[in-house]
Amino acid sequence: MKKLLLSCFLATLFLFSGITHIHADEYLRVGMEAAYAPFNWTQDDDSNGAVPIEGTNQYANGYDVQIAKKIAEGLDKKLIVVKTTWTGLIPALTSGKIDMIAAGMSPTEERKKEIAFSDSYYTSRPVIVVSKSGDYANATSLDDFSGAKLTSQQGVYLYNLIDQINGAVKETAMGDFNQMRQALQSGIIDGYISERPDAISAENANSDFKMIAFADGKGFTTSASDTAIAVGLRKNDTEMLAKVNSILAGISEDERVHLMDKMIDEQPAEQASDSADSNFFSEVWTIFKNNWDQFLRGAGVTLFISIIGTVVGLVIGLLIGVYRTAPKAGNKVLAALQTLFGWVLNVYIEVFRGTPMIVQAMVIYYGTAQAFGISIDRILAAVVIVSINTGAYMSEIVRGGIFAVDKGQFEAATALGFTHGQTMRKIVLPQVVRNILPATGNEFVINIKDTSVLNVISVVELYFSGNTVATQTYQYFQTFTIIAIIYFVLTFTVTRILRFIERRFDADTYTTGANQNQTMEVR
Numbered sequence: 001m002k003k004l005l006l007s008c009f010l011a012t013l014f015l016f017s018g019i020t021h022i023h024a025d026e027y028l029r030v031g032m033e034a035a036y037a038p039f040n041w042t043q044d045d046d047s048n049g050a051v052p053i054e055g056t057n058q059y060a061n062g063y064d065v066q067i068a069k070k071i072a073e074g075l076d077k078k079l080i081v082v083k084t085t086w087t088g089l090i091p092a093l094t095s096g097k098i099d100m101i102a103a104g105m106s107p108t109e110e111r112k113k114e115i116a117f118s119d120s121y122y123t124s125r126p127v128i129v130v131s132k133s134g135d136y137a138n139a140t141s142l143d144d145f146s147g148a149k150l151t152s153q154q155g156v157y158l159y160n161l162i163d164q165i166n167g168a169v170k171e172t173a174m175g176d177f178n179q180m181r182q183a184l185q186s187g188i189i190d191g192y193i194s195e196r197p198d199a200i201s202a203e204n205a206n207s208d209f210k211m212i213a214f215a216d217g218k219g220f221t222t223s224a225s226d227t228a229i230a231v232g233l234r235k236n237d238t239e240m241l242a243k244v245n246s247i248l249a250g251i252s253e254d255e256r257v258h259l260m261d262k263m264i265d266e267q268p269a270e271q272a273s274d275s276a277d278s279n280f281f282s283e284v285w286t287i288f289k290n291n292w293d294q295f296l297r298g299a300g301v302t303l304f305i306s307i308i309g310t311v312v313g314l315v316i317g318l319l320i321g322v323y324r325t326a327p328k329a330g331n332k333v334l335a336a337l338q339t340l341f342g343w344v345l346n347v348y349i350e351v352f353r354g355t356p357m358i359v360q361a362m363v364i365y366y367g368t369a370q371a372f373g374i375s376i377d378r379i380l381a382a383v384v385i386v387s388i389n390t391g392a393y394m395s396e397i398v399r400g401g402i403f404a405v406d407k408g409q410f411e412a413a414t415a416l417g418f419t420h421g422q423t424m425r426k427i428v429l430p431q432v433v434r435n436i437l438p439a440t441g442n443e444f445v446i447n448i449k450d451t452s453v454l455n456v457i458s459v460v461e462l463y464f465s466g467n468t469v470a471t472q473t474y475q476y477f478q479t480f481t482i483i484a485i486i487y488f489v490l491t492f493t494v495t496r497i498l499r500f501i502e503r504r505f506d507a508d509t510y511t512t513g514a515n516q517n518q519t520m521e522v523r
Helices: 002-017 063-074 086-094 157-164 177-186 196-205 238-249 253-266 280-324 332-354 357-372 378-404 407-415 420-435 437-457 462-473 476-522
Strands: 027-032 041-043 059-061 078-083 116-123 126-131 149-151 191-195 209-212 228-233
Touching: 027 063, 027 086, 041 462, 059 063, 063 078, 063 116, 063 228, 063 238, 063 253, 086 228, 086 357, 086 437, 116 238, 116 253, 126 177, 126 196, 149 157, 157 191, 177 191, 177 462, 177 476, 191 196, 196 209, 196 253, 228 238, 280 332, 280 378, 280 420, 280 437, 280 462, 280 476, 332 378, 357 378, 357 437, 378 420, 378 437, 407 420, 420 437, 420 476, 437 462, 437 476, 462 476
Parallel strands: 027 078, 149 191
Antiparallel strands: 041 059, 116 228, 126 191, 126 209
16 A cells, blocks of 8 residues: 555656646636637647647647737737636636636627626627538528427527527537537437538538528527627736737738638648548547547546545545544543534535535636635646545445444454554454455546546546547547547456455455464464
8 A cells, every 4th residue: 555655646746747837927828628620629739820738738729729829929928728618618717727718709798797808809600510411401591490400509609599490409508519510420410500610610521511501681690799709808807808909909800801711721620541441440540540649648647537536535535434433532522523523524425425526626626716716736636626526435435344344353352452543453444445445446447437527627638638639530439439448448457456456355364364273273
């Protein structure tokens, strides 16, 4: 156990030593999804004016990025992109994790209640993306979509536009446009509402997609606040707002149109297989061969967080288990404090076992910064989240393991004059550790899979890395097949290692028992 903890500590130092700390006075930290071409996307190099993404060796480019570069230059700062999920953008801004949002975001009245917006730097036009071979490929008006299963992104005005189509089936909103493209390609939906630049990107990237644009009077009715796209800023930051508006005013309309056309031409296209007669498996191999380093880094972060989280969670569980089985103190004050602390532990256990880890991640990472001004590194926050979540579950597992030990052993230890701590350390816990090994291994496997929810705080784990590859290749099923295989390899390997450790424990126990019997026979 000591060697394992030391290894984890050294791994932590190694990981955090490679993190680049961004100083607010030197960099302009701009939040975006980096997965919404041509507004923003992720790429592997700095070609065509791309800028680095914080915490990775990748780069972001797109219309939003180029506008943000002009703003950064006007503010005499360097631009760095903080890749964040759509739902995490506003919490990241209000908590101070980023300085502004440039992510194709419209200044709706609902959003204005939370953040401030600059003047518009682009005006969007809603369209519908459908399958070229589907029933709605020849649609020309909204009336033609009666009966169609339609959706759009969660939290954007586009989703509400479905209500303007009589007879349309309004499917559940999706997290991002990658999910919608997957749903459309698989036939789950008939189409999704998007903006014209994104729809052009979808057409260029996938020959099965078609953009349905509408003539005047036959399309959607929208407001100026819906179709405008602006920079999101923190409320009451009037000085920054004035500077950003001044910089945007210096960008002419012709320059903006030219920039958008340029980004549409430079956006990533669907990766082609090396062979003309490619199949699903050859496409999977091509994606893995071209992006294995991203998958490897993501798997490494996933393993790191799950290993540290499981070990620390086990220690927390053992400590709580020992404390909760301790006898009441003789002093009344100490007994009262002991009871009070027991209630605190019960609250901790119930809260962290009763709430999803994704909610805990949002509260701990963004909430602590917004409420208390405490800025936590996202990797450190991820380790803390997984650790305390695991600790809550392990405390109950340990408690069950302690109760499984025969009461006669406690009584015998008391008769021999052992203290509660000695009884636990020398008699009970060695048995408990062996008894809870299967449950601990199960928690480890769960943690490997549950790290995927940490993408909401921009942790570049395996799922986040794989999703980035999917946005670059536009081959979603092939990419997620690779992700599934890697997760299976990780969990299968961990399971086999833990089974080996269990057998070693059993062998050591058998050898110890045999030696004790031989000693008794000699006596």
